[in-house]
Amino acid sequence: MSEVIPVEWTQMSEGTKDDYLRLDRLYRDHTAGELVANLLATFRLLEGPTLGYPIDRARHSRQAATRALRNGESGEFVVAALFHDIGDVLAPENHSAVAAEILAPFVSQEITWVVRHHGMFQGYYYFHHLGGDRDVRERHRASPYYDRCVDFCASYDQNSFDPDYDDLPLEDFVPLVKEILSRPIAEYHA
Numbered sequence: 001m002s003e004v005i006p007v008e009w010t011q012m013s014e015g016t017k018d019d020y021l022r023l024d025r026l027y028r029d030h031t032a033g034e035l036v037a038n039l040l041a042t043f044r045l046l047e048g049p050t051l052g053y054p055i056d057r058a059r060h061s062r063q064a065a066t067r068a069l070r071n072g073e074s075g076e077f078v079v080a081a082l083f084h085d086i087g088d089v090l091a092p093e094n095h096s097a098v099a100a101e102i103l104a105p106f107v108s109q110e111i112t113w114v115v116r117h118h119g120m121f122q123g124y125y126y127f128h129h130l131g132g133d134r135d136v137r138e139r140h141r142a143s144p145y146y147d148r149c150v151d152f153c154a155s156y157d158q159n160s161f162d163p164d165y166d167d168l169p170l171e172d173f174v175p176l177v178k179e180i181l182s183r184p185i186a187e188y189h190a
Contacts, residue, residue, distance in 0.1 A: 036178050039102070043082070043170065045089040054163045061085050063160035063167040071155070076107040079180045081156050082173055084115050095119060106181050113145040114152050121149045125158045 004026060007019050015023075046058035053060070065082035073081070080103055087098030100116035107115075121137045128134040140146055160167075 032182065036174070036181055039083065039086070039177070039181070040170065040174070042086055042089060046085065054161050057085055057088055058170070059167060060160050062170060062173075063162065063165050064156040065173060066165075066167040067156050067160060069168070075176050076111055076180050078173070079103070079177055080107055080111045080115050081152075082177070084118055084152075084157065106183060110145050110148060113143065114149045117145075117149050118152055118157060121153045122157055124150075124153065 007015060007023065009015055009019070043058060043061070046061060047056055048058075050056050055063075061082055061084065064084060065078050068078045068081040083103060084099055085095060086102060087095030091098045096116055096119035100112050103115055104112045117137070117140060120140075123132065124134045124137055126134075127136065137146075137150070140149075143149075
């Protein structure tokens with residue numbers, strides 16, 4: 001790889017249109033080449049302690065994605081199921097929002113909404129055991145994506161802790177991840 005000549009300025013306010021077109025191209029080329037590898041490396045951080053569950057978070061995520069794939073869900077839905085808990089390693093308290101923002105440029109608004117809200121909707125299965133409101137998801141009842149999120153949690157999330165389930169290895173999902181994450185982004189996502 002040839003050495004990249006940096007811009008001559010030290011403050012963004014001094015940049016020209018040509019500077020930003022070149023920087024944008026360099027950045028997009030770099031991220032396109034690294035995004036999948038970085039996301040898979042982050043996914044592997046979910047491997048390890050089970051934290052009291054029967055399986056670790058990586059296997060839980062692979063089970064969710066395997067179930068979605070076997071159920072005939074779209075490719076972007078399968079990828080979202082695989083990465084729905086990716087935010088756990090960086091932001092456990094708002095992991096759903098982190099995962100949704102990572103996926104947002106590559107998946108539909110519906111899938112982004114489902115991933116963003118799955119943590120709250122998943123609480124239906126356990127919040128009441130911790131003194132919380134299991135029906136907190138009802139505040140989103142008017143959303144056109146409400147039922148899809150309920151279904152995601154029921155069909156792919158809450159039931160994916162089975163040590164005997166024959167989930168697919170991460171490597172089996174890589175071609176689909178590359179396909180979904182390499183699609184052109186229709187609009188700029190700030």
